[in-house]
Amino acid sequence: MLIIKTIAEIKNHLVPKKNAAQKIALVPTMGALHDGHLALVKKARELAEIVVVSIFVNKSQFNDLNDYEKYPRQIDSDLEKLKTCGVDYVFLPSDEEIFSQDFSVKITPTNLVNCLCGAFRAGHFDGVALIITKLFNIIKPDVALFGQKDFQQVAVIKKLVTDLNFDVEIFAHETVREKTGLAMSSRNQRLDEMSFAKAAIIYQILFEIRNEIKISPESVVKILSEKKEKLLKNGFEKIDYLEIRDERNLKLITNFIPSQPARILIALYLSKVRLIDNLQI
Amino acid sequence: MLIIKTIAEIKNHLVPKKNAAQKIALVPTMGALHDGHLALVKKARELAEIVVVSIFVNKSQFNDLNDYEKYPRQIDSDLEKLKTCGVDYVFLPSDEEIFSQDFSVKITPTNLVNCLCGAFRAGHFDGVALIITKLFNIIKPDVALFGQKDFQQVAVIKKLVTDLNFDVEIFAHETVREKTGLAMSSRNQRLDEMSFAKAAIIYQILFEIRNEIKISPESVVKILSEKKEKLLKNGFEKIDYLEIRDERNLKLITNFIPSQPARILIALYLSKVRLIDNLQI
Numbered sequence: 001m002l003i004i005k006t007i008a009e010i011k012n013h014l015v016p017k018k019n020a021a022q023k024i025a026l027v028p029t030m031g032a033l034h035d036g037h038l039a040l041v042k043k044a045r046e047l048a049e050i051v052v053v054s055i056f057v058n059k060s061q062f063n064d065l066n067d068y069e070k071y072p073r074q075i076d077s078d079l080e081k082l083k084t085c086g087v088d089y090v091f092l093p094s095d096e097e098i099f100s101q102d103f104s105v106k107i108t109p110t111n112l113v114n115c116l117c118g119a120f121r122a123g124h125f126d127g128v129a130l131i132i133t134k135l136f137n138i139i140k141p142d143v144a145l146f147g148q149k150d151f152q153q154v155a156v157i158k159k160l161v162t163d164l165n166f167d168v169e170i171f172a173h174e175t176v177r178e179k180t181g182l183a184m185s186s187r188n189q190r191l192d193e194m195s196f197a198k199a200a201i202i203y204q205i206l207f208e209i210r211n212e213i214k215i216s217p218e219s220v221v222k223i224l225s226e227k228k229e230k231l232l233k234n235g236f237e238k239i240d241y242l243e244i245r246d247e248r249n250l251k252l253i254t255n256f257i258p259s260q261p262a263r264i265l266i267a268l269y270l271s272k273v274r275l276i277d278n279l280q281i
Numbered sequence: 282m283l284i285i286k287t288i289a290e291i292k293n294h295l296v297p298k299k300n301a302a303q304k305i306a307l308v309p310t311m312g313a314l315h316d317g318h319l320a321l322v323k324k325a326r327e328l329a330e331i332v333v334v335s336i337f338v339n340k341s342q343f344n345d346l347n348d349y350e351k352y353p354r355q356i357d358s359d360l361e362k363l364k365t366c367g368v369d370y371v372f373l374p375s376d377e378e379i380f381s382q383d384f385s386v387k388i389t390p391t392n393l394v395n396c397l398c399g400a401f402r403a404g405h406f407d408g409v410a411l412i413i414t415k416l417f418n419i420i421k422p423d424v425a426l427f428g429q430k431d432f433q434q435v436a437v438i439k440k441l442v443t444d445l446n447f448d449v450e451i452f453a454h455e456t457v458r459e460k461t462g463l464a465m466s467s468r469n470q471r472l473d474e475m476s477f478a479k480a481a482i483i484y485q486i487l488f489e490i491r492n493e494i495k496i497s498p499e500s501v502v503k504i505l506s507e508k509k510e511k512l513l514k515n516g517f518e519k520i521d522y523l524e525i526r527d528e529r530n531l532k533l534i535t536n537f538i539p540s541q542p543a544r545i546l547i548a549l550y551l552s553k554v555r556l557i558d559n560l561q562i
Contacts, residue, residue: 104392
């Protein structure tokens with residue numbers, strides 16, 4: 001496993017692989033790796049001959065500077081974890097390597113971004129689109145892997161790939177979960193033991209909603225409202241959203257039609273940590 | 282010379298060339314080809330094994346819908362001209378092929394664009410950055426060629442290539458001129474005979490400015506002011522700008538220092554046609 005810190009060097013390594021028609025998979029991460037990331041790496045290993053994991057905490061996608069500063073950074077243990085997973089290259093650039101001092105371009109997805117996390121995190125998906133465009137141009141992967149936990153992110157990136165004509169297949173991996181059912185996230189580290197246990201209710205509630213909506217498809221609004229109340233009673237501080245949306249276009253669903261591919265999506269705060277999750281109906 | 286109208290087809294043709302390590306040159310055009318374009322093609326032929334010319338009137342870079350509608354379109358004669366120049370592929374997509382109905386991403390260069398044409402043509406360079414990003418992803422050229430007449434455009438594209446990490450060399454070809462000295466442009470077709478003759482003064486004035494500034498480097502403001510007056514007296518309707526700027530960063534120069542790489546840039550209207558030109562000092 002080679003650890004590479006500059007764009008020039010990773011390009012030098014990958015050009016001969018590309019020329020030899022070896023398939024390259026990219027797993028873009030912000031580090032603080034958990035089993036969700038490692039599942040992506042394992043899948044990448046199946047899909048391609050060369051596996052590149054990038055670790056870069058991309059400031060441009062943080063709307064909240066405090067969240068950026070508190071984002072866990074633990075490169076040494078990240079590298080330890082990756083060593084056992086058959087990774088070929090870890091791309092570990094500095095901030096300056098990715099964003100030069102006179103960096104001056106913005107990429108703005110204009111669809112799919114005005115709801116869910118996009119509505120609560122101003123500029124977040126601009127930052128995501130920017131780093132993904134840069135990483136795709138640097139690594140030139142055949143396939144890139146993302147976790148389904150970030151459902152809206154995957155949708156936005158798929159649209160970006162189509163709109164900007166990237167030759168990259170986007171693989172969305174099912175969400176990997178703690179034993180309690182809590183979706184794995186680097187931010188889970190910031191939960192104390194009690195909050196960590198309490199957070200398990202999120203996934204339970206997604207299941208409850210799914211079951212109840214299948215029984216009463218016309219009661220979407222009422223069901224969601226009751227579940228929000230339950231979450232707040234259980235000590236969650238703030239719910240950014242708890243909604244059902246069409247998986248194809250993220251349009252809001254207030255009357256569930258079984259033939260429609262729908263998903264329940266949630267974002268909420270516990271102990272000042274923002275958690276997200278989603279479940280297909 | 283193959284004429285190809287779809288993204289899928291041009292990609293299919295170029296992938297094996299790429300895999301065989303053949304160098305690809307791209308000449309992006311909006312058609313209405315003149316000897317300036319053909320000089321780019323000739324240079325492309327020297328620089329690469331495969332020459333692709335794209336013809337696409339990119340609506341997204343027109344700030345003025347009237348200008349877009351009046352932009353000359355003459356595909357048949359364009360293709361005739363290209364046939365004699367050793368072009369391998371003409372990429373001739375429809376509007377819908379490039380911009381699907383639900384197309385939804387914006388690219389905004391934020392540096393170098395707030396002056397010169399960028400100040401007068403709102404959104405122009407967003408449109409340029411977008412089509413160039415898409416063409417680079419579709420064609421994957423090793424080198425792309427542009428005319429130096431569009432000096433600011435070349436600067437913006439070079440910055441885009443750096444900022445988004447494209448592996449494309451940008452070749453800026455010197456401006457090709459009519460016998461009268463007028464910079465070749467597809468828009469020149471819209472000048473009647475008299476205006477065409479009159480437009481020759483633009484290049485003469487750029488030369489006058491260069492000579493006078495070399496003699497009186499402290500008199501930049503005065504010299505430019507006199508030349509603007511002279512142009513208006515000669516029947517030009519409106520001058521968007523006549524300025525001297527640093528070639529490296531497009532910063533305005535009001536006191537010329539001989540060691541500084543400087544360029545005189547002009548945009549003005551004659552018979553309602555917008556003409557631009559520039560000259561290195």
